[in-house]
Amino acid sequence: MVHVSATPVLALRGVSKRFGAVQALTDVDLEVHAGEVVALVGDNGAGKSTLVKTIAGVHPIDDGVIEWQGNPVKINKPHDAQGLGVATVYQDLALCDNLDVVGNLYLGRELLHRGVIDEVTMEKNSRELLSTLSIRIPSVRIPIASLSGGQRQVVAIARALIGDPKLVILDEPTAALGVEQTAQVLDLVERLRERDLAVILISHNMADVKAVADTVAVLRLGKNNGSFPVKDTSHEEIIAAITGATDNAVTRRAERRTTEAAK
Amino acid sequence: MSDTSKTVKSDPATTGKVTDGEGVVEEQDTVAPADDPTAAPVTVVDPRLLVREEGLKGYVTEFKRKVKGGELGSLPVVIGLIVIWTIFQFQNDRFLSADNLSQISYFLSATGMLAIGLVFVLLLGEIDLSVGSVSGLASTLFAVLAVNQGVSAWLALALAVLTGIAIGALHGWFFAKVGVPAFVVTLAGFLGWNGVMLWLLGDSGTINIPSDEGPVRLLGQSSFFMDQAIIGAYILAGLAVTLSLVGNFGEQRRRRAAGVPFRPTSEILLRVGALALASFAAAAVLNNASGVSNALVIFLAALVIVDFVLRRTTYGRQVFAVGGGIEAARRAGINVPMVRITVFAISGGFAAVGGMFFAGQTASATLSAGGGNTLMLAIAAAVIGGTSLFGGRGSVWSALLGMLVIQSIQTGLNLLNMNTSIQYMITGAVLLGAVVIDSVSRKSQKAAGRA
Numbered sequence: 001m002v003h004v005s006a007t008p009v010l011a012l013r014g015v016s017k018r019f020g021a022v023q024a025l026t027d028v029d030l031e032v033h034a035g036e037v038v039a040l041v042g043d044n045g046a047g048k049s050t051l052v053k054t055i056a057g058v059h060p061i062d063d064g065v066i067e068w069q070g071n072p073v074k075i076n077k078p079h080d081a082q083g084l085g086v087a088t089v090y091q092d093l094a095l096c097d098n099l100d101v102v103g104n105l106y107l108g109r110e111l112l113h114r115g116v117i118d119e120v121t122m123e124k125n126s127r128e129l130l131s132t133l134s135i136r137i138p139s140v141r142i143p144i145a146s147l148s149g150g151q152r153q154v155v156a157i158a159r160a161l162i163g164d165p166k167l168v169i170l171d172e173p174t175a176a177l178g179v180e181q182t183a184q185v186l187d188l189v190e191r192l193r194e195r196d197l198a199v200i201l202i203s204h205n206m207a208d209v210k211a212v213a214d215t216v217a218v219l220r221l222g223k224n225n226g227s228f229p230v231k232d233t234s235h236e237e238i239i240a241a242i243t244g245a246t247d248n249a250v251t252r253r254a255e256r257r258t259t260e261a262a263k
Numbered sequence: 264m265s266d267t268s269k270t271v272k273s274d275p276a277t278t279g280k281v282t283d284g285e286g287v288v289e290e291q292d293t294v295a296p297a298d299d300p301t302a303a304p305v306t307v308v309d310p311r312l313l314v315r316e317e318g319l320k321g322y323v324t325e326f327k328r329k330v331k332g333g334e335l336g337s338l339p340v341v342i343g344l345i346v347i348w349t350i351f352q353f354q355n356d357r358f359l360s361a362d363n364l365s366q367i368s369y370f371l372s373a374t375g376m377l378a379i380g381l382v383f384v385l386l387l388g389e390i391d392l393s394v395g396s397v398s399g400l401a402s403t404l405f406a407v408l409a410v411n412q413g414v415s416a417w418l419a420l421a422l423a424v425l426t427g428i429a430i431g432a433l434h435g436w437f438f439a440k441v442g443v444p445a446f447v448v449t450l451a452g453f454l455g456w457n458g459v460m461l462w463l464l465g466d467s468g469t470i471n472i473p474s475d476e477g478p479v480r481l482l483g484q485s486s487f488f489m490d491q492a493i494i495g496a497y498i499l500a501g502l503a504v505t506l507s508l509v510g511n512f513g514e515q516r517r518r519r520a521a522g523v524p525f526r527p528t529s530e531i532l533l534r535v536g537a538l539a540l541a542s543f544a545a546a547a548v549l550n551n552a553s554g555v556s557n558a559l560v561i562f563l564a565a566l567v568i569v570d571f572v573l574r575r576t577t578y579g580r581q582v583f584a585v586g587g588g589i590e591a592a593r594r595a596g597i598n599v600p601m602v603r604i605t606v607f608a609i610s611g612g613f614a615a616v617g618g619m620f621f622a623g624q625t626a627s628a629t630l631s632a633g634g635g636n637t638l639m640l641a642i643a644a645a646v647i648g649g650t651s652l653f654g655g656r657g658s659v660w661s662a663l664l665g666m667l668v669i670q671s672i673q674t675g676l677n678l679l680n681m682n683t684s685i686q687y688m689i690t691g692a693v694l695l696g697a698v699v700i701d702s703v704s705r706k707s708q709k710a711a712g713r714a
Contacts, residue, residue: 096587108595
């Protein structure tokens with residue numbers, strides 16, 4: 001299923017980040033290859049968001065090296081990350097309700113035809129993009145306001161793809177969605193992988209992670225706490241890595257249940 | 264609701280034939296990947312989505328749905344205009360005479376210019392309370408420069424407009440960079456710039472501007488397009504129709520070539536036909552009086568240009584984006600402070616141009632210029648015309664539609680010799696009515712999931 005290329009698209013080596021007295025990230029390593037979905041999991045405050053923001057250029061790193069396709073790069077501002085080909089879809093989507101789907105997809109990078117916005121080409125490209133992603137939207141000309149939460153999420157993800165990125169970061173894409181919409185977004189994540197993009201997926205939902213991710217990278221208290229191939233790892237092992245112990249409420253409960261079942 | 268629900272029920276049977284907003288049937292891929300577990304029971308289009316049918320029936324159902332959903336567009340203003348004209352015509356049969364309509368068309372252009380600038384500000388969801396004072400200051404500055412200082416009239420005009428732009432930019436800077444609410448900044452401007460104007464006028468109180476040459480003559484009441492030639496009005500109407508025809512068919516051709524939905528020829532002909540009817544009727548009426556005033560021509564040209572800027576350029580898209588969601592605009596790389604400052608500068612510039620129009624009307628700069636209800640009328644015009652106070656929705660044509668309503672009321676009440684007190688009360692009520700329509704339609708848009 002996974003055909004991993006030799007050089008990772010993005011590699012973090014020993015990345016550290018401090019905010020005042022708080023050491024948010026300590027010596028974190030992370031590798032993402034083209035055509036690979038890496039799920040970044042961890043408890044609240046584990047440093048997932050900070051890590052993503054360092055990649056997206058919101059927070060420059062203090063120590064360590066970021067390698068882009070094998071070459072060390074500096075990412076100091078969001079523009080740097082976009083220039084490299086990192087597209088980030090934040091949890092709060094940030095779409096303009098009053099603009100239509102095409103307007104939102106191309107917001108900030110409108111195509112021009114003799115100095116005038118080229119609505120025709122933009123609409124054509126949007127329809128092609130949405131149909132290759134099998135995104136179901138009644139019309140690309142309806143305002144975002146009339147779309148459901150799931151449809152907005154897929155539009156936000158599609159928007160990230162307009163700039164031809166190599167790495168897509170999805171921050172909790174399914175957090176606010178229903179069953180059906182979650183399935184749509186997960187489909188979309190798989191299609192990103194098929195297009196040979198590298199994907200970093202932040203999620204609290206183990207079912208989602210197990211469904212689409214190839215690798216699970218666990219953060220705990222700002223440090224790496226293991227990286228597991230999804231198909232060989234059980235749900236409990238990941239939970240244990242997130243919570244930092246094999247002996248905790250969750251595993252105790254699981255053991256209790258298995259012993260009960262054995263009786 | 265019965266009509267729309269019928270179309271909805273019939274839809275799943277058609278499996279994947281979708282009519283989109285442009286009214287053209289298109290095919291969509293119904294086949295989902297085989298490994299997709301969610302795809303099997305789901306057709307491509309959610310059957311609950313309202314889609315427009317082709318043909319005339321589609322228009323009717325779409326129209327009903329839009330009205331129910333609170334997307335009123337220019338419907339209230341058209342109805343309002345018909346009601347107002349009917350009432351005044353019954354009160355005084357000179358109201359719909361060519362001369363009176365010509366008066367309306369001339370006097371609406373000055374406040375209309377202010378309203379154009381306000382449309383920009385309203386699109387951001389902000390308000391500019393200083394436009395009246397800035398227009399008064401601009402006319403005074405022009406008079407002081409051109410009459411008292413002997414500067415060439417056109418140079419004085421340019422300086423006055425530049426001053427308006429600079430004042431607007433200053434307001435925008437305080438709003439965007441310092442973070443003072445636009446309401447407060449422009450309220451301060453409303454007072455402050457009025458004070459500057461009074462100080463410039465000094466003891467004299469009034470400066471008369473010679474109206475036999477230069478911009479004041481051009482904007483005066485006795486200056487007409489092509490010197491009252493009958494053909495002038497028809498040339499303008501023909502120009503509008505031709506441009507609209509060429510633009511529509513050009514777009515249709517490009518869209519067809521690109522394989523995206525396009526407007527059917529029948530719809531284009533219907534739209535252009537309506538435009539032709541309205542513009543040639545207006546031209547005939549104005550010709551019956553004395554022709555098309557140059558002030559109106561300039562106002563209409565400004566509308567066309569600004570409409571183009573707002574709908575077809577990157578800058579216009581940025582204005583709408585900032586009005587629709589600041590955070591989204593910022594993340595998309597739009598320079599939000601720049602958009603805000605320029606929008607207020609545009610508002611100031613149009614206010615100054617409007618001030619020149621006022622000066623043209625009276626051929627003087629007076630203490631009362633830009634005072635009184637000028638500001639209220641300009642805001643009322645933009646809002647009545649359908650530009651939302653909540654930002655992100657509207658069109659610059661609302662300046663024209665709203666001014667038609669406002670000026671009709673003004674002229675009608677003058678014709679009936681109504682007291683200023685009554686005029687203020689009625690205008691206030693109309694403004695409140697327009698804002699109520701805006702708020703209610705926004706609420707029902709939210710309920711219908713369109714806002």
